[in-house]
Amino acid sequence: MYMKDPMGIENKSMEIIEEVMKDTSFSKEESIVVKRMIHTTGDFDYRKIAVFQNNFLNAALDSLSRGGTLFTDTKMAYMGINKIALGKAGCNLRCFIDDEKVSEEAKKINTTRSACAVDRAVSEGIDMFVIGNAPTALFRLLELIKEGKANPKFIVGVPVGFVGAAESKEYLREFDIPSISTAGTKGGSNVAASIVNALLYMVVGR
Numbered sequence: 247m248y249m250k251d252p253m254g255i256e257n258k259s260m261e262i263i264e265e266v267m268k269d270t271s272f273s274k275e276e277s278i279v280v281k282r283m284i285h286t287t288g289d290f291d292y293r294k295i296a297v298f299q300n301n302f303l304n305a306a307l308d309s310l311s312r313g314g315t316l317f318t319d320t321k322m323a324y325m326g327i328n329k330i331a332l333g334k335a336g337c338n339l340r341c342f343i344d345d346e347k348v349s350e351e352a353k354k355i356n357t358t359r360s361a362c363a364v365d366r367a368v369s370e371g372i373d374m375f376v377i378g379n380a381p382t383a384l385f386r387l388l389e390l391i392k393e394g395k396a397n398p399k400f401i402v403g404v405p406v407g408f409v410g411a412a413e414s415k416e417y418l419r420e421f422d423i424p425s426i427s428t429a430g431t432k433g434g435s436n437v438a439a440s441i442v443n444a445l446l447y448m449v450v451g452r
Contacts (some may be wrong), residue, residue: 259285275303279426279444286440292314296339298418302400305424309399310335310449317342317367318337318376318438319360319383319405320424325437327376331446366403376402378438379411388417396440400424402441404433 249255263281272280272291283292313336318324324341332339342348342363352362360380364387367375375398377384384403390396403418403425405411414429426441 256285262289267293269293271276272296272305273331275448278448279303279441282440282444283437284437289432289435291432292428292437297318297427297429297433298417299419299427300422300424302424302426306374306400306402306426306445307449310337310445313337314374314399315340315370316374316442317331317372318378318435319362319363320379320435322435323376323378323438323442326436327442328446331443331450331452335446335448336360337446340367340370340372357386358382364390373399374398375400376438376442378402378404378433378435379403379406381407382419382430383412384414384418386412388414388421391421391423401426402438403427404437404441406433406435406437407431 249258257446260281267277280293280296283296284290296307307360316337316339316341318341320343323342324339327339329439343359345366348366352359354368358380360383368390369419374389384405387396393398401418401423403415405414405429408431411433412430418427
């Protein structure tokens with residue numbers, strides 16, 4: 247025998263996660279986000295490596311409730327973010343990773359498409375950023391901020407991997423910008439999507 251009811255499975259999962267979360271010091275709203283990260287990955291370590299900075303929760307919830315456009319660096323994160331909840335919040339989502347002009351520019355200046363996609367997003371006035379895969383995207387966004395060319399309302403910065411991922415997130419934590427990041431190499435597009443979904447569910451419900 248096994249559970250078949252989708253909400254029953256999710257509720258049971260959250261009960262298990264809640265037990266493990268008792269030893270944390272997150273706020274109620276922060277805990278909601280971290281529990282969604284754990285639920286998505288099956289990895290309890292996220293309760294130890296999630297880092298909230300500069301009033302991230304209030305900034306993100308306020309921004310999403312006002313509507314607008316979010317940028318994400320991968321199709322995987324794009325697909326994982328709940329479109330019904332996005333629509334209810336009056337938000338939309340853009341990902342330029344497959345854009346032909348972005349690809350051409352990346353080849354021209356010898357950088358990643360992810361980095362060039364950030365340039366495109368900034369040029370279009372997008373000011374909510376969800377980066378779950380590419381350290382180069384996060385590094386590029388921070389370069390643009392330092393140059394005074396970008397002023398994000400908030401950043402979800404959880405790139406994953408062994409080359410530049412931990413370093414890009416450490417650099418993010420030096421900025422006075424509302425952000426959530428993860429310490430170390432863990433993260434990913436699924437984690438980024440789970441964070442946004444948790445925020446959206448707080449804004450508009452399920």
